[in-house]
Amino acid sequence: MQKISPCLWFRNEAEEAVDFYVSIFPDAKKGTVLRSGEGGPGPAGSVIMVHFELFGQSFQALNGNSEDVFNNSISLSVDCEDQAEVDHYWDSLIGDRGRGIACSWLKDRYGVAWQIVPRILPKLLGDPDKAKAGRAMAAMMKMVKIDVAKIEEAAKG
Template identity: 80%
Template sequence: MQKISPCLWFRNEAEEAVDFYVSIFPGAKKGSVLRSDDVEVRSSGGVVMVNFELFGQSFQALNGNQEDPFNHAISLSVDCKDQAEVDHYWDKLIGDRGKGIACSWLKDRYGVSWQIVPEILPRLLNDPDKAKAARVMQAMMKMVKIDVAAIEAAARG
């Protein structure tokens, strides 16, 4: 049993957001949906909470009908094996209403922050060759979506 499950607090689009995320990640699962009629509470859109799972990690999506938008103070980081996987998650999460920020960060259409990170990036940033790691850092700082080939070229010098 997972002891901690992140809860994402939406205004009124919790179920819509869960359906969006489940459509992007392989093996993702939409779980139980707690509807306002089931618990006799008023909730925008008729949904109070939706449970879902991404890569075996449990999440909750709550309709809080509040005015506190998501911000960069927390993000969901996706480890990617290669450029194709980076491109897939980046393109799907940005869609037509999201926005690239910087250095692998993006905001999706709901304002949730994500980091789409190829596995090579943290490995090279932690390389014992400090000059190599510095070149990789400098290259990354100029990027929005990570370009694996450019990161590898920076590592080579």
């Protein structure tokens, strides 16, 4: 068992969010759903917490009935093999109510921040050729969703 599991605190849509995430990621698993008993919190039978797994990483989704909302100070970063994976995760997570932010970042319909990062991007940004890395960075800074071909083209000069 994993020692540390991120807990995402939703208002009342923890199970809905887990079902959404599990539908997007291959081999994702929805685990135990903890429900309220007669003594609360919340109405008997209502969801308190849902355990789930994405790419072998354990998470918890909690219905906190809170006014706190997700912000950009934490995000979930998805390592993508190629443009097809970038497109799949970006388009799926944005869906009909999410929005792109900048430089591979998006917010899903629940307000959770994600980074959809093609594997080549950190390699190009960290290239020992500083001019090449700079061109890749300049191209990335103009993008919301990352376009691998354009980043590679910019890096080449």
